[in-house]
Amino acid sequence: MAEEKKVQRKSIKATRKxxxxxxxxxxxxxxxAKSGEKKIAWCTSVGPAEILRSMGFLVYFPENHGAMxxxxxxxxxxxxxxxxxxxxxxxxxxxxxxxxxxLKGVTPMSKAYKGIEAVPRPDVLVYNTNQCRxxxxxxxxxxxxxxxxxxxxxxxxxxxxxxxxxxxxIAKQMQDLIAPLEEVSGTRFDPQALRRVxxxxxxxxxxxxxxxDTASHVPSPLTFYDGSIHMGPAVVLRGTxxxxxxxxxxxxxxxxxxxxxxxxxxxxxxxxxxxxxPIWGRLSNHAKMFAALKTCVLASTYCNSWIFKxxxxxxxxxxxxxxxxELFIVRADTSxxxxxxxxxxFFKVDGVIYHDAKTCPNNSNCRYGMPQRLEExxxxxxxxINGDLNDMRLVSDEQxxxxxxxxxxxxEENRQ
Ligand code: SF4
Numbered sequence: 001m002a003e004e005k006k007v008q009r010k011s012i013k014a015t016r017k018x019x020x021x022x023x024x025x026x027x028x029x030x031x032x033a034k035s036g037e038k039k040i041a042w043c044t045s046v047g048p049a050e051i052l053r054s055m056g057f058l059v060y061f062p063e064n065h066g067a068m069x070x071x072x073x074x075x076x077x078x079x080x081x082x083x084x085x086x087x088x089x090x091x092x093x094x095x096x097x098x099x100x101x102x103l104k105g106v107t108p109m110s111k112a113y114k115g116i117e118a119v120p121r122p123d124v125l126v127y128n129t130n131q132c133r134x135x136x137x138x139x140x141x142x143x144x145x146x147x148x149x150x151x152x153x154x155x156x157x158x159x160x161x162x163x164x165x166x167x168x169x170i171a172k173q174m175q176d177l178i179a180p181l182e183e184v185s186g187t188r189f190d191p192q193a194l195r196r197v198x199x200x201x202x203x204x205x206x207x208x209x210x211x212x213d214t215a216s217h218v219p220s221p222l223t224f225y226d227g228s229i230h231m232g233p234a235v236v237l238r239g240t241x242x243x244x245x246x247x248x249x250x251x252x253x254x255x256x257x258x259x260x261x262x263x264x265x266x267x268x269x270x271x272x273x274x275x276x277x278p279i280w281g282r283l284s285n286h287a288k289m290f291a292a293l294k295t296c297v298l299a300s301t302y303c304n305s306w307i308f309k310x311x312x313x314x315x316x317x318x319x320x321x322x323x324x325x326e327l328f329i330v331r332a333d334t335s336x337x338x339x340x341x342x343x344x345x346f347f348k349v350d351g352v353i354y355h356d357a358k359t360c361p362n363n364s365n366c367r368y369g370m371p372q373r374l375e376e377x378x379x380x381x382x383x384x385i386n387g388d389l390n391d392m393r394l395v396s397d398e399q400x401x402x403x404x405x406x407x408x409x410x411x412e413e414n415r416q
Contacts, residue, residue, distance in 0.1 A: 012250070025242075039058070050197045050316070054189075055181055062139075063094055065098055065119060069108055070281050087141075096390075097390045099142075126153075126181075128155055130329065151180055155330060161335070170324065205234070207248060208231070209304075213346075221264055223297055224274045225286065267294050272353055275302075281395070282395060293408045301339075304343075309323070333370055350411050360388075381407070381411065383404070
């Protein structure tokens with residue numbers, strides 16, 4: 001058995017800066033909700049944020065709020081409120097936690113940001129079903145609650161190769177959003193403004209990729225747990241100068257770590273790829289558990305989901321359509337397997353952990369034989385952890401710890 005000792009997570013200096021820009025983001029939304037001076041659009045995490053931002057909306061992401069509910073361990077207490085309204089405990093626990101918190105009149109923002117008492121009221125809600133159908137139902141609930149217009153993009157699912165026909169149909173749906181959004185915003189769509197936002201999103205995406213790619217260095221300067229926290233600006237502030245500046249700062253710090261030989265995990269012995277969502281309520285515990293085992297969980301499908309290589313300011317609608325359809329979560333298993341195989345090689349991985357999140361089949365890739373197929377072609381062993389992103393009643397800490405320790409032991413034996 002690998003020896004376990006008490007460990008602290010190694011802190012990233014840029015975290016303080018991120019805290020400031022995230023606070024500014026939430027306070028700006030809160031001020032707009034209170035004054036009505038700026039319109040607010042709710043958007044799914046891989047929805048058409050660039051269009052909304054270019055039209056002057058402040059953009060709020062309920063999934064980010066769902067993750068905050070998970071990370072602060074408030075989710076489990078509020079989920080039953082949504083269940084009582086007819087939203088099953090088996091569906092997305094971001095949805096049930098978020099709606100449950102709203103029904104209970106609580107938000108983690110009020111603890112983190114003094115003076116913010118509630119989520120910002122939407123003027124319009126815009127989803128893209130590229131990730132799942134749950135987001136449509138989630139936004140529809142709030143559209144009824146706030147009597148606000150609901151707009152959506154309906155994406156192909158299980159896509160192998162992305163063809164022009166896919167891209168054209170999504171680009172057309174994006175263009176069709178403009179007229180109803182002009183009506184809500186009271187402003188005319190400006191193609192130059194969209195160009196500028198897409199350019200900033202592209203820069204953010206490229207820098208975020210560079211940040212995550214630093215983990216290919218041995219030893220890695222970054223863990224998946226750091227990435228899960230530092231992805232905040234890539235999700236909620238892509239398309240802004242703040243996000244670009246932030247990732248320049250973070251990247252410089254990680255490059256400095258590499259230059260100075262500073263590892264995220266002291267004496268890094270094993271390198272693990274994480275597939276699936278974080279278990280938000282156990283982020284810190286898991287970071288410490290793996291560090292104690294001298295194991296760096298260093299890369300993930302999840303954090304990479306906010307890399308959009310296709311963004312092109314010279315062709316914004318087509319490139320956005322392509323970027324938001326090429327996403328891992330939209331794709332067929334054949335494409336996903338190729339992607340993970342390349343990632344395992346790039347990050348020099350010793351083992352793979354699949355998180356089978358009970359309430360998110362969309363982000364759980366171990367239910368149709370993928371781990372076995374990948375293990376056969378790569379020879380890299382894998383482990384499946386049963387759990388959930390937000391509902392801690394579905395997480396067994398003992399079982400997770402026992403399984404992880406046995407897996408690391410297996411990796412150790414394989415080395416001998
Ligand atoms: S992808 Fe999963 S976690 Fe995200 S909104 Fe959909 S069901 Fe929820």
